[in-house]
Amino acid sequence: MLIRNISKAAMVIFTILLSGCEGGVLDPKGQIGIDEKHLIVVATLLMLVVVLPVIFMTLFFAWKYRDGRDHEIYAPKWAHSKLIEIVVWLVPIVIVIILGVITWGSTHDLDPYKPLDHQATPITVEVVSLNWKWLFIYPELGIASVNELAFPANVPVNFKITSDTAMNSFFIPQLGSQIYSMAGMATQLHLIANEAGVFEGISANYSGAGFSGMKFNAIATATPEGFDAWVAKVKLHNQQLNPDSYQILAKPSENNAVQYYSSVSEGMFNHIVMQYMHMDSAMEMSQHSGHSSSKHGETE
Ligand SMILES: [Cu+2]
Secondary structure (H helix, E strand, C coil), X not given: CHHHHHHHHHHHHHHHHHHCCCCCCCCCCCHHHHHHHHHHHHHHHHHHHHHHHHHHHHHHXXXXXXXXXXXXXXXXXXXXXXXXHHHHHHHHHHHHHHHHHHHHHHHHHCXXXXXXXXXCCCEEEEEEEECCEEEEEECCCCEEEECEEEEECCCCEXXXXXXXXXXXEEEECCCEEEEEECECCCEEEEECCCCCEEEEEEECCCCCCCHHHCCEEEEEECCHHHHHHHHHHHHHCCCXXXXXXXXXXXXXXXXXXXXXXXXXXXXHHHHHHHHXXXXXXXXXXXXXXXXXXXXHCCCC
């Protein structure tokens, strides 16, 4: 009876767990994501080679040496077993070596900064995390969008990523790799969608009150023409992204609707990254002009 209840409960839990796979890292739609899933599966199986016997033996020994067993098991002379020593040392060592080799190789293969090997010409998207929305600038097209990202399927996308606020993490789980966005610096990520679809984009790094609404749709269009249509749609909105309108956009807002900018000032991304450099030197200057040696308790 108990066993039957346990197996029923296990089935329910298993089903719930598996339903979480859809749309996540275990349901990849891009080459990087597929390679990462492969790595996760291989590493998990290799580690189960150790974990499963340990679980089995824990239960088995607890049962075998239980109180009230039928025959006494008493081995006072038992001290050492070469066979057990070999098994408990050799198996984990071999697994660690195999995992190490695989991890070393895939760390280089899946390097987020490494451009993808693909015949299609990549497109560039500049990503800015704001409180609490995502800004996407297409420098080659002179357009920008908020909380909606589009690109053609089967074309590599080179992301340049920064933040104008706290640290966030740019993550489209079904396409693979996440990478941090940080103010005053630009990080890179290269992704590709192997099939058309709308994938959920999130931040994998908590950044405050409006964080839960900081989501976007990543639209991989089936054809380049589909992407051109999206670009044309964006260009219909007569809004400019320049340092002035950016100031308004950068103000904190929650659950921000999708927004389109039909034109973007030259070097907007650079401006966003560099503003902290200017601020830094300005701050240093103002701090030091207001210095009095008595405040520091030392002579300057
Ligand atoms: Cu000082």
